[in-house]
Amino acid sequence: MFALTLTRTTEMRTLPVGISLFLGEYRVLGGSLMAGSVVVTVPVILLFGYLQRYIVQGLTLGAVKG
Numbered sequence: 001m002f003a004l005t006l007t008r009t010t011e012m013r014t015l016p017v018g019i020s021l022f023l024g025e026y027r028v029l030g031g032s033l034m035a036g037s038v039v040v041t042v043p044v045i046l047l048f049g050y051l052q053r054y055i056v057q058g059l060t061l062g063a064v065k066g
Contacts, residue, residue, distance in 0.1 A: 019040065
């Protein structure tokens with residue numbers, strides 16, 4: 001709701017706001033909703049898988065006391 005309120009044009013919308021527009025008042029575009037969710041989620045999962053060793057390394061470095 002926050003991102004929808006602050007964006008002025010359709011080009012400035014975030015991905016979750018764009019996906020939420022597939023929900024209508026009387027119908028739900030289920031196929032488009034799921035396809036959009038996959039398109040948004042897959043790159044994040046791939047990026048996390050690629051950078052996982054650095055994320056874990058950074059978390060463990062910050063946890064050492066002394």
